[in-house]
Amino acid sequence: MPVRRRPRFKKESAKTFGFFLIFAAVVWVLVQFSKTYTQLIEIPVNYINAPLDKSISEERPDHVDLQLQDNGFSIYYFKIFNPKLDIDLSQARETNNKLVYTLQNHLSEIEEQLRIDFEKSLIVQEEIVVPFQFKKEKMIKVVPQIEVSYAVGFSAENPVELRPDSVKVSGPEKIIDSIETVKTQAIKLNKVNQNLNGSVKIDTSGLGALSFYENSVKYFQKVEKFTEGSAEIPVEVINVPENLNLAYFPKSVIVYYQVNLKQFESISAADFRVVCNYKDVKKGDDYMIAQIVEKPDFINNVRLNERRIQFVIKR
Known part of the structure; x- marks a missing residue:
């Protein structure tokens, strides 16, 4: 009696089946993502241009709620890339030791930052309220870190002069009271044979808690034969x-x-x-x-x- 062989599943049939399976999955994903959804999304906020005489509280809002009505692609963009919203505190009003930023007055800026359309979206909060404390201000002397090497036959009678020689700084009282001087960034000038006239930045490294009203100073020196x-x-x-x-x-x-x-x-x-x-x-x-x-x-x-x-x- 002849033996009957089981039919083998052809490789071509497997490839065809796999292709249509993947194609169907892609089509399903595209269809689902193209549908319109309504979702509440938390948008992190980043505060910029805080007034120099104020220290904003750590207990400040860290996000705004965006009610987004859009397709799945747009919604997942916010969830994956998590864009931040810059809040410009120089445009906030001051009320009872609080900075109040009215979101409704800046909708065009928010639309541009987040690339959304407020015909389909809504910021749930009307305003952001940021508590603050007034900073202490103080004039601090600037010490030059300018090393000058003169050309042969040249020198100077007086040391390098800074203008201004002191700068206004604001910040937490504990830090302000512990600082008497601040240095410029270190620069080296070689083979100098004429009067010095330039600018140099103030070295603020390690002083991030302080706000400097000026970030650089001018330096001068009369150089003679x-x-x-x-x-x-x-x-x-x-x-x-x-x-x-x-x-x-x-x-x-x-x-x-x-x-x-x-x-x-x-x-x-x-x-x-x-x-x-x-x-x-x-x-x-x-x-x-x-x-x-x-x-x-x-x-x-x-x-x-x-x-x-x-x-x-x-x-």
Whole structure:
């Protein structure tokens, strides 16, 4: 008796069946998503342009409710991408320590941000109420972090000047009271051979709780042609006991300095005084340290060719 074989399911039939199954599923999804639904969606809010003299409370609304009547594609767009709504507090009115932002007065802005049509949608809330506390204000001194390296033959008599040298800051009282100065961002200027005139930002890193009324300051410095001068100055020794016969060497040292070219001729050795204080000598030492105790105010980079002054005590 011949054996009957079971018919095999052809691969072509399986592919056809799978194609129509997927096609039917896609069509079903498209049909369902193209239908109109009404859904309540929470839209997160982001507060911008808060008044500098006010600190908004942490207990502020974090969303608005949007009643959306649209197809499934639009509804799932909001659920998947979760767009935020920017609330501009500079356009809110102030009432009893609260900032009140009336949503109905800004429907066109909300439509543009969220890409919705208010003919099909509705913001449930009429307004957003944000509690606030007044910030403390204070003027804080700005300290420059500007490193200047001058070209050969140039220098400056005065340090870099900032304008303004203080800025108004507002913030929580506890933080404001703990701060006396704020620095600029660090910049380095090389081979400077002309007057400085620029702006630099204030370094606000780590000070996010504070509001700065100015974010940058101007810096200035008069840069002039300088030359190097020198003068031989006798060394004075002070506070030597009367019964002590002290001999020391060298008796004089060379003072080197930089000075504005216009003032070079006005400097003489009489403008300097170099002193060693015998009281500062430590036991066992055979030298004293020379120090410049008098010099013209308008010179800089002052140095001695020799600071150690050797001495012996004669018997």
